[in-house]
Amino acid sequence: MATNKPTAYNNRLGIKGWVYAGKYTFERYLYIGHRLSGLGLIAYMTLHIIETANRMRGEQAWAGLMGLFASPLFKVIEYLLFAAAVFHATNGVRLLMVELGFFLGKPEEPVYPYKSSVMKHRPLTYIIMALAALLIILGGSSLFFE
Amino acid sequence: MRETRFWTWHLLAIPVILVLLGLHFAVQHYAPVFYGVSVEEARSFEAMIARGKDMTQFVLYILLLVAGLYHGLYGLRGIIRELPLSAALARAVDWGVFMVGVVIFLLGAYVTWWTFSF
Numbered sequence: 578m579a580t581n582k583p584t585a586y587n588n589r590l591g592i593k594g595w596v597y598a599g600k601y602t603f604e605r606y607l608y609i610g611h612r613l614s615g616l617g618l619i620a621y622m623t624l625h626i627i628e629t630a631n632r633m634r635g636e637q638a639w640a641g642l643m644g645l646f647a648s649p650l651f652k653v654i655e656y657l658l659f660a661a662a663v664f665h666a667t668n669g670v671r672l673l674m675v676e677l678g679f680f681l682g683k684p685e686e687p688v689y690p691y692k693s694s695v696m697k698h699r700p701l702t703y704i705i706m707a708l709a710a711l712l713i714i715l716g717g718s719s720l721f722f723e
Numbered sequence: 724m725r726e727t728r729f730w731t732w733h734l735l736a737i738p739v740i741l742v743l744l745g746l747h748f749a750v751q752h753y754a755p756v757f758y759g760v761s762v763e764e765a766r767s768f769e770a771m772i773a774r775g776k777d778m779t780q781f782v783l784y785i786l787l788l789v790a791g792l793y794h795g796l797y798g799l800r801g802i803i804r805e806l807p808l809s810a811a812l813a814r815a816v817d818w819g820v821f822m823v824g825v826v827i828f829l830l831g832a833y834v835t836w837w838t839f840s841f
Contacts (some may be wrong), residue, residue, distance in 0.1 A: 591806060591807065594805065595802065595805065612798075615798050616802070619796065621796070622791055622792070622827075623827055626788075626831040626834070630830060630833075632768070632772075632834065635767040640767075640768060641733075643766050647762075647763065655752065659752065662744065662748070666740075666741060666744075670741075673734065676734070692760045713799075719753055
């Protein structure tokens with residue numbers, strides 16, 4: 578019989594385990610979104626640091642770069658960045674609250690039908706996602722129409 | 724214990740990033756809403772240098788750089804280390820991510836210092 582040798586995390590799905598949500602719930606999809614937005618943000622941060630180093634080439638080089646960023650394509654990219662940051666931040670606050678044990682309900686005897694802490698936490702999840710959506714819409718209206 | 728400390732720093736970086744990135748967005752991307760100046764004005768060379776020469780701004784930028792890089796790269800390390808890696812490969816990932824962080828930090832800190840001392 579093949580043995581499943583335990584590793585530090587024992588992620589038997591490998592790379593698929595990064596994005597596979599299967600039968601899991603809404604929170605699992607938020608978790609995947611959190612990771613994807615986080616990866617996007619750290620990639621952007623790196624590019625942003627390299628790009629802002631352009632100031633050392635002088636005023637004209639800087640003005641040229643800022644002119645490029647004023648184009649409609651970069652406005653859309655900027656908005657996507659903003660949306661990713663808002664989603665990551667709001668969902669991160671939710672995760673922080675879970676981590677610290679807030680909004681999970683008091684510990685109870687496991688009596689059937691079981692109440693999961695995820696379901697107790699679900700209303701807060703909806704409120705936070707609604708807040709994220711509102712901020713993303715407001716941010717877009719300010720960015721494109723001011 | 725070491726991993727708990729890393730995770731605690733990851734969490735502590737959150738409020739720092741929330742506040743400082745919020746300010747950064749307000750100044751750079753939403754200047755018309757918060758400061759009544761156009762985005763072009765806020766991003767002009769003169770305005771950028773004037774901000775960068777301010778000591779408070781200098782300190783806040785470095786703080787955001789450290790908190791953002793730590794939080795982001797620790798997250799990246801966690802994602803990569805979910806793969807079933809050998810101990811040697813896991814250590815290589817740790818060092819690789821750390822070195823990437825150091826290089827990006829040095830570049831960001833140098834640019835911030837260059838602006839401060841312009």
